[in-house]
Amino acid sequence: MDRQLTIICALTFVIHLIGTLAYAVRIAGVRTGRIAVSFALFNILVLVSRTSNSFQGPFLAKRIERNISNGITQGLLTDFRWILLSATVATFVGALLIPTFQRVFSRAVLHFQMHRSVPALLMHGFFKGGLSQLRENASMPSVANMTGLRRGHGISATMLSMNVLAVALWTIGVFAALYAGYLNPALRVTSSSLSSVVNGIATIMMFVFIDPHMSVMTDDVVDGRTSQSQFRRAVVWLVGTRLAGTLLGQALLVPAALAIVSVAKAM
Numbered sequence: 001m002d003r004q005l006t007i008i009c010a011l012t013f014v015i016h017l018i019g020t021l022a023y024a025v026r027i028a029g030v031r032t033g034r035i036a037v038s039f040a041l042f043n044i045l046v047l048v049s050r051t052s053n054s055f056q057g058p059f060l061a062k063r064i065e066r067n068i069s070n071g072i073t074q075g076l077l078t079d080f081r082w083i084l085l086s087a088t089v090a091t092f093v094g095a096l097l098i099p100t101f102q103r104v105f106s107r108a109v110l111h112f113q114m115h116r117s118v119p120a121l122l123m124h125g126f127f128k129g130g131l132s133q134l135r136e137n138a139s140m141p142s143v144a145n146m147t148g149l150r151r152g153h154g155i156s157a158t159m160l161s162m163n164v165l166a167v168a169l170w171t172i173g174v175f176a177a178l179y180a181g182y183l184n185p186a187l188r189v190t191s192s193s194l195s196s197v198v199n200g201i202a203t204i205m206m207f208v209f210i211d212p213h214m215s216v217m218t219d220d221v222v223d224g225r226t227s228q229s230q231f232r233r234a235v236v237w238l239v240g241t242r243l244a245g246t247l248l249g250q251a252l253l254v255p256a257a258l259a260i261v262s263v264a265k266a267m
Helices: 003-032 035-069 076-115 117-126 132-139 143-151 157-183 184-191 195-223 228-266
Strands: none
Touching: 003 035, 003 195, 003 228, 035 076, 035 117, 035 157, 035 184, 076 157, 076 228, 117 157, 132 143, 132 195, 157 184, 157 195, 157 228, 184 195, 184 228, 195 228
């Protein structure tokens, strides 16, 4: 693995790690009762994710352009496999970090509620005992949460299946379009622009079906209509299906790229 591919994998890791930790924000919001503040503070990390995303595409596009100009016809699919693997590893690491992150994030929410200053919160986190609090709150996922999965999903099987597919499409959207351009260099600009179609389908599934369902469940927990244990089970299942979605992306990458090539030819 060369330096450029390592950078791309690292950016992908950051993107999917932050995406997975978003589930911990819901738990922190429920624990503190400050859901709006929790999501507002999490937007700081979302900015990091979006910055990584803005660099990931150009780095990968340049790698493909270099391969095309040098007449390299093999090896790129392996690169994509490594990148998708980094997404899976990031999701798994994020799942392990959720208990620690939700504890630390809950403290951050309460600190912000008192001081109401993002710079003060960042200063406290990096220079005034934030690292020691991280050590104090470090925790692995509870065995009880894992064994409690037998008592039900806390969320419908349809929603879980939809989450697997949505994550898979969102994970490979840009990659499939770029790989399609590699398969048919004459249509690579058209193929690249079709990534928004794949991502658009995933976005619709996430923001029309999955996120509203989780938002209602979050409010139900705050109002006492749903137990926190049931909510945690739902989060665990969603994280598990997110991990499955990144694995499904490995299988869908080539078929999606071929489909994009066909669509690009037909346009």
